[in-house]
Amino acid sequence: MTFKTKHISLFILVLTISLTANAQQGEVNVTQDSDIDKLLEFKKDIKTSKIYRIQVYQSVDPDKAQREKSNFLNSYNQWPAEVVWNTPNYKVWVGNFATRLEAERAAAKIKKKYMNAIILQPKSDKR
Numbered sequence: 001m002t003f004k005t006k007h008i009s010l011f012i013l014v015l016t017i018s019l020t021a022n023a024q025q026g027e028v029n030v031t032q033d034s035d036i037d038k039l040l041e042f043k044k045d046i047k048t049s050k051i052y053r054i055q056v057y058q059s060v061d062p063d064k065a066q067r068e069k070s071n072f073l074n075s076y077n078q079w080p081a082e083v084v085w086n087t088p089n090y091k092v093w094v095g096n097f098a099t100r101l102e103a104e105r106a107a108a109k110i111k112k113k114y115m116n117a118i119i120l121q122p123k124s125d126k127r
Contacts, residue, residue, distance in 0.1 A: 052103035052121050056081075056114040057092040065090035075113055079106060093120070 057068040065083045069092045072081050079095040094110065094117075097103035103119045110117045 050121060052097040052100055052119055053093040053095055054079075054097075054103060054107050054110055054117050055091050055093055055120055056110060056117045058089040060089055062090045065092055068092050072114075076110060093122075 056072055057065060059065050059068070062083065062085075069081050069083050072092060072094065076094070081092055081094045084091050084093050095103065095106055097106065100119070107117055107119055
């Protein structure tokens with residue numbers, strides 16, 4: 001062995017011994033306020049409470065929107081409908097669907113009469 005390889009081997013040996021000798025084991029205890037668990041549950045509920053709606057009509061005239069809502073309910077009374085003012089239009093929104101799949105199934109039926117119907121996920125409930 002040459003002088004250089006002896007030094008490298010010695011250095012690696014010392015490094016290995018020092019790393020294994022300094023390894024420590026310990027225990028960590030975390031104490032947290034009980035309100036944190038409540039907040040996490042609340043956040044989970046908010047996150048999963050998204051709803052989907054289907055927009056079937058929009059107009060700048062509130063009377064036309066109300067008439068279209070009535071027409072919709074005459075044809076499809078299994079879903080609730082409401083007129084929502086969303087600048088600059090009055091829109092007829094249908095349903096409170098819990099999942100996108102549920103909204104898609106309803107939209108397939110609704111599009112037979114309202115071919116421009118679209119699925120929305122409103123940011124907040126406008127009621």
